[in-house]
Amino acid sequence: KNEVEQSPQNLTAQEGEFITINCSYSVGISALHWLQQHPGGGIVSLFMLSSGKKKHGRLIATINIQEKHSSLHITASHPRDSAVYICAVDGNTDKLIFGTGTRLQVFP
C-alpha cells in the first residue's frame, strides 16, 4: 500500500468550477507539501503546511493531522490551472514521500 494516496487520479473540469483534490497518508509527518507539475515536467511548490489552512490566491490547502488527510482546493478554475498536482509528505526523515499525483484538465 502506498504511504501517500491521492484522489482522484484524473479530474476534468469546466472553467470556473470549484475543484478539490484529496490526499491521505499513513505515516507520521512533520509537514505536507502540495506541488504542481506542468507538462514540461518542472515541479513548483504551492504549499507547505503542518496544521490548519493556507490560502494563496485561488488556491486553498487544508490539513487534518488527526485524520491524516489534506485537501487542495482551486476556486474559479482556469485552463492555466491544468497540471498534475502532487501531494508529498515529510515523514520526519530527510526526504519527501510523494503521491502519484492528480492530473487536472480545465476546459474553457
Add this chain to the structure above:
Amino acid sequence: EPEVTQTPSHQVTQMGQEVILRCVPISNHLYFYWYRQILGQKVEFLVSFYNNEISEKSEIFDDQFSVERPDGSNFTLKIRSTKLEDSAMYFCASSGQGENTEAFFGQGTRLTVV
C-alpha cells in the same frame, strides 16, 4: 526570485556510459536532494545531502550513483555506468536553514539511456 537551476535539460547517453547531472541550489540553502521520476510514475527519493555528506539515501541509490558538492555552489549526481532503466526525469531540490522547510525544485534533467 531565487531558483534552483539544473543542467542539462535533456541528456541522451549510451548504456554503460557515465553521466553527470548538475544542479545549482539556492545560495543560502543547506539541504540538497535528488529525486527521479520514471515516465508515468511518481517521483521517488534518491538521496539527501547536508553538511557535505549524505544524510539519507534510498535503495535505488546503489553503488553506481554518487553525489558531490565540489565547489560550494554546484551539487552533482553522477551515474557511473548507465542502464536503460535509469532513463527518467531527475530533479534536484534544496531547502533552507532547518529541516522541514519548504523545498524548491529545479526544472529537471530528462535522461534517456539508449
